[in-house]
Amino acid sequence: MFNPQRLSLARKRRRLSSKGFAELIGMSPVTVTRLESGNNEPDPTTIDLISKKLKFPKEFFYGGDIDDLERGAASFRSLSSMTARERDAALASGSLAYLLSDYVAERFNLPEPKLIDLSHERDPAAAARTIRQAWALGEQPISSMIKLLESKGVRVFSLAENTKNVDAFSCWRNGVPYVFLNTFKSAERSRLDAAHELAHLVLHKHGGPQGRDAELEANSFASSFLMPKADVLSRIPFVGRLDDVVAAKRRWGVSTAALAYRLHKLGVLSDWQYRTFCIQINQRGYRTAEPNGLPREESVLWKKVFTELWTDRISKSQVAAQLHLPADELENLVFGLTSDVAPPERAKGRPSLKAV
The missing domain is CATH 1.10.260.40 (lambda repressor-like DNA-binding domains)
Known part of the structure; x- marks a missing residue:
């Protein structure tokens, strides 16, 4: 019917x-x-x-x-500038992602969620350190946020929303964490968004602060998670020019503005220096065009899944047809990694993803 x-x-x-x-x-x-x-x-x-x-x-x-992704169940990073239609379109995309996620879960053993419930932790920086310790990350920079989240059981999808108003959002469904990232943003911004949504998943799973307070907590967590205090201070004990920040930011894979903010919070930049740098960042257009930008991160999990499906001659169009979805909607959800490619030779030994 x-x-x-x-x-x-x-x-x-x-x-x-x-x-x-x-x-x-x-x-x-x-x-x-x-x-x-x-x-x-x-x-x-x-x-x-x-x-x-x-x-x-x-x-x-x-x-x-299809499971509805309700507004109250999703943690949106951007609320004030987002229209109701943009919000509803993003939530609808999330519901379509559930279809694809269930399809894949029936056919593959995927990483189990390994997130820690830190809703009791009131210090976001301490929560970031706890997660790093639990995941044995030490103080080293994180090479790929998407790869890290996927390895810890987070289902990461992309949002091809073509708007800056929808940054990212996250939610829990049946004990599985989901993160949706807007590919309209720069690579550096997407990394920060991913860390920001990780904060919501571990800090606000059972409620807690709402609105601006929750966003401030998530910002603090993301900054500490991507730029550990000890590592930053050992590398940048002193800053004289904005160009020093531009040269250093690539180590942590963050924007110039994000590193300047972190250095200010750590006391490396004075209030006067930070205000000056913010003015210069705006004047140079770094808010919209990041200097020395990073290549965009890609999903490792989705690439493996669709490569494995293709060994059984199941193409992108066939998956979309089985789900009764427009092909472009499926493509948008998985970072454009669903192109049909020649089936690879199967490696010896047990693959990291095994068809059930």
């Missing part, structure tokens, strides 16, 4: 209000409301029109219910 919940999800994914969708398909808003509430059953002609306008396969609207 036609599933009205999926209609609502597809509409939100396309950033359409009920009124805007009604105009798009030439119906009244009341009719659209009745369709989404399940009070009206659309005829085949209407379903064809809906499929065409929303660019979702017709079969998508006949599937079972």
